[in-house]
Amino acid sequence: MSATTPDLPGGTWTLGDTTVTRFGYGAMQLAGPWVMGPPKDHDAALAVLREAVDLGITHIDTAEAYGPRVVNELIREALHPYPEDLLIATKVGGRRDAxxxxxxxxxxxxxxxxxxxxxxxxxxxxxxxVHLRLGNAQGPVPEPIGAAFETLVDLQQQGVIRHLGVSNATGEQVAQAQRIAPIVSVQNMYNLAVRHDDALIDRLAAEGVAYVPFFPLGGFSPVQSDTLTAVATRLGSTPISVALAWLLRRSPNILLIAGTSSVAHLRENIAGAGLELSAADLDELHKIAG
Incomplete structure (x- = not known):
């Protein structure tokens, strides 16, 4: 497989020693309902992964907990041996119960x-x-991370991990990790309506560290706003497209990992993220979070 569309929205970013497309793909939705068990359509799941790579995406996000195991195994079945320019990011720090x-x-x-x-x-x-997943299902929790992060640093020194990041982290936990070892990315919840990490994003951008928003469209409770709908209607677009395009405009270190289990929806997301937003549009959207 080779990339056929090198000009994805947002261009590229350098993660450690690897240049990736800022428009990536989050594979969580390939598992069954509530991210448990196999997909409803196995072949369709494989098709989405292959289409992502064929369209030029070089950053795929996953986790062993998705399924569990299911999503990683789908990625392997669809794409192994992996293209040299493909970076697969995963997460540890949590598991699934019955x-x-x-x-x-x-x-x-x-x-x-x-x-x-x-x-x-x-x-x-x-x-x-590898991102160290912190906090819990309700969000970040302010607590020391030294022992956990040092374990991953040890594994990195053994040669089984290339780059490290943190996920679901407070700003202080990001700083704690950076005092122990370099990180290349932070993966937190962030979107038009959830803006608590604005200052962190700006700091990381200045340091050359990527910020990867999960739930960029609101997750299980999609972002809903009269302002967002009004801007989308005015542009002849959709709220999803506007939300993705806004994230790419928000800061050059933001990498998208919007997920889908549909090839058609994947293409729609790519097209939508390339939407042109004017200064007036951005000012209007900025007010959504209050």
Whole structure:
């Protein structure tokens, strides 16, 4: 497989030693309902992954907890052996329980097992990028991260992880991680309506660190706003397109990982993220978060 559309919206960003497209793909939605079990349509899931790469996307986000195992195994089936320019980012620090919950799992032995599981299911000897997932399902929790992050640094020094990042983190936890070892990305919830990380994004941009918003469209509760709808209507577009385009305009270090299980929706997201927003549009959208 080779990229056929090199000019994706937003251009590129350098993650560590790898240049990736700012428009990436989040694979979480390829699992079954509530991110548990296999997809309804196995072949369609493989088709989305292959289409993403064929369209030029070089950044795919996943986690061993998606399924669990299911999404990583789909990525391996669809894309292995992986293109040289493809970066696959994964997450550790949590697991799934029988009820579909997301309990934390950040003890050193738990993290080492999760890294081993990711290596196995993705079919690689080295993981491109590993985010340490912090907090819990309700959001970030202000607590020390030293032992957990140092475990990943040790694994990086052993050669099974190339780059490190943190996810679901407070600004202080980002700083804690940076005092221990370099990070290349922060993955937090952020969108037009959830703007608590504005200052962090600006700091990271100045430092050359990527910011990867999860739930860029609001997640299980989509972003809804009369202002967003009005701007989209005026532009002859959709709220989803406007929200994605705004994120790419917000800061050059923002990398999108909007997810979908549909090839058609993937193409729509790419087209939508390339929407041109005027200064007046941006000013109007900026007010959504109050």
């Amino acid at each position: 009820e579909g919950g997301w309990p934390t799992a950040r003890q050193p032995d738990e993290l080492r097992q999760q890294i081993a599981d990711n290596l196995e299911t993705l079919g690689v000897d080295v993981l491109d990028l």
